[in-house]
Amino acid sequence: MRFDRDFLILDGAMGTVLQKRGLKPGGVPEVLNLTDPEMLIAIHREYIDAGSRVIYANTFGANAHKIAGCGHSVEELITAGVHNAQKAAEGTDAKVALDIGPLGELLEPMGSLSFEDAYALFAEMAVAGEKAGADLAVIETMTDLYEAKAALLAVKENTSLPVMVTMSFDDTGRTFTGCTVSAMAHTLEGLGADAIGLNCSLGPDGVAPIVAELSRCTRLPVIAKPNAGLPDPVDGSYSMGPEAFAQAMLACVEAGATIVGGCCGTSPEYIAATAKALQGAKPATHIFDNTGCICTPTRVCRLDGVRVIGERINPTGKKRFQQALLENDLDYILQVAVEEEDAGADILDVNVGYPGVDEVAMLPRVIKKLQSAVTLPLQLDSSNAEALEAGLRVYNGKAAVNSVNGEPEVLAKLLPIVRKYGAAVVGLTLDKGGIPQTSEARVEIAKRILDACLAHNIPREDVWIDCLTLTVSAQQEQAMETLKAVRMVHSELGLQTVLGVSNISFGLPNRPFLNQAFLLQALAAGLTLPIINPNLRELMDAVAAHRVLSGEDAQCTRYVDRFAGQPTVKAAVSESSLTLDDAIVRGLKADAARLAKEALAQQDELSLVEQRLIPALDKVGTDYESGRAFLPQLLSAAQAAQSVFEVIRTSIAQKGGSPVKKGKIAIATVQGDIHDIGKNIVKTVLANYGYEVIDLGRDVAPETVVQAVAEQGIRLVGLSALMTTTLPAMEETTRQLLAMPNPPAVMVGGAVVTADYAESLGAYYAHDARQAVDVARKVLE
């Protein structure tokens, strides 16, 4: 079926119509497909008579999670739902859509449901829908872009149905999870949706501005299926009648919608009125803004100026990062990312390839970790096609891939993956013959890459070209060739340009100075995507200055924000009399790290921990116990200690030694409990007393805890539960742990846990993080 002719009229609400006919809230409305097919057929038929050319089968919530316990299978409910709609459509040209709504459970990182499990739930629906004979699939009322992506992939990979996707935006122009209209459009169009739009949430008057924005962000046909206004809290009635709704729908059409229908509160009368109002109306012209971008749900990085790609998530030449990869220390990698974000990077390059690391497993794991706490879009950096696909699959938004080159085999292997997941791609101007020595030859390769991308339906704005920085101390004439190539690719081909800047200075003294000089010249030549270390002030200052000179930084606002009120020369370090102990007690992270580095000149790592770090932490701990200090201060001190530990780890990693660790503690929030800040506080404090804390996360099954203890020889387990409803899970986990052949000690804590309760379980009680340290000492030392 095609979506691009004139208008296409969808149906209106099913749920609120069923409620009007006596359905109670709660329960499984899809069971009606089997118990009352006549009512559903009648409703569908009324919509067709009103002018609907697509009717949504009553399958919105027919996923295995939502229908659990109803006595019917997904396939039964979906088959019946689709067949009812087909009966209603007999003898008409109306098409039947398999309707796919949200799963009713939040995906990670908000909830506990994994992306892979969500995909499986949707795939089951999609397969059943196609088998039952649906003409198309619609994914609707989504508020989480990640869930929408799981559903869209499930439909596209398991069926050949055309698919429309609509999400619900509130009056701020975002979904409940913060997803923007632009991020939705770029992600879902890239993934191959046939039409996209919005449904539910507001009336047509409220959604019209959102429709207008969406029309600018996509080449696809745009859908508007809003509510009949807002419901009244007293009687539940919706605020707009059919005529008012139909008139307001004209505003959505003017804003660019061509596929229209109604959601909650609408009925066949609303669709009839809308169909009538549309007679004689013409679809509005779409004005698509083809500025390139990549994005996460909450943040779109528009490529209409210089955008800094942070290079720090990369093990090359970094012992500490290599160690983190080998130890699966994702917290460290997240720390690196957070620093880059705070330093002003716009995009983060992610490279986790290292001998001994399974990149295919590691890349998606790192991506999931990063997108739980960083809002920047990512550039996946690998030459391993399998790792790239695994990474792109779990990435939430539109990513970039670094990289392909001019080699036909490489292009043929990677571009289909780039296309499938709708990513942007970096093309290196080299091929089998190596890096061409002239700018003209590099531009030739760039053209070849561009042509190959276009042939794979990757749009021009998603093709980024890296003209390659060579080391100036080795090939001096190449610096200018690179700049010439950048200029040609930027001005003649009109493409985004990427360069790894710091290569230029390899082997020379005062590298930051040379890097800065090269960066400024490259930016002037048309470099738009420098790959740099954003923590280096010289480079970020240069970018800020360039943005002023190029006019990108209008009224110099960002430049002024960056520099105004700051001393031009870095102030001398705070207090010369500050000791390491003071710095820890007062929670001064940077000072503590600096002083620890100095101290390591005098004493070894272990004695620094035992003689300086732990006593300082104990002092804060004692103040906390006596009420002179409070938990935030205890945590600040712990984090200052963390920065000292980081210095120690780096120092040991450089020497190739093994890290200082005082014993392993596994820690988890029990199954069913999703509140984990308490557990994280305990983790922070324990880690900074030198214990190796294995964080099993939140909502952890007893079996998972037992398995971790058995596999890693753990002698102490900390369990947290916040609510009375999850105490049984704490009991069960403790029971299973204590029944192990060589049982570990267990400590428990959390808002509803008491000392008596802990004793009844045979566990230690830790009222707070400080007491957890006391228990750890008792058990492990």
Added chain:
Amino acid sequence: MDISEVLRYAGVAPDADESLVQRTEQITQELCNAISPRWVWRVFPSIDLPGQTAQTMLTDCHSVCILVCTLGAAFDARLRAMQARDMSDALLLNAAGSALVEEGCDAAQREIAARFPQAHLTDRFSPGYGDLPLSVQPMLCDLTDAQRRLGVHVTDTFLLNPVKTVTAVIGLSDRPQQARIRGCAYCSLRESCSLRKGGKRCAL
């Protein structure tokens, strides 16, 4: 917003180190600039609630209002991002979130009162307190359509997600309502409450 409430949730005494209080103020201010509470409420002639406390509270009420108020997933995302940066700040943000969602409930309650100028409202009463079990959360969220209208989910263990979400029941009556259900006797945390152990009480 009332900083003393935020400090109370964070377990920090009002006379704590000035820099800590200032940090709390700053984090609270940034939160209020970024996130506003959202709520839905619906009024029913009556609803079936288990337990004695709810019944006591709703004696001589002609209708019952269910309120759901949340800071949304944006708060959870902010808290995750903050935990990756600084646990101490995250603790303060968590406390500020608790105070902010309560403010949202206050504002919603004023909205309800304005809609029923003749009625007298009871206290706000939430599952998990007294003998009103958490297991009523799915019903309260279904009746208000909170998943679709606010993005609020209830887990299998009856926890609300996003984390700063409050459900409450408020009675509407023709007669002035005395505070019937305040104090430690009605609080499910009375056994483990650290304030109570120290011989103190919270404001509720």
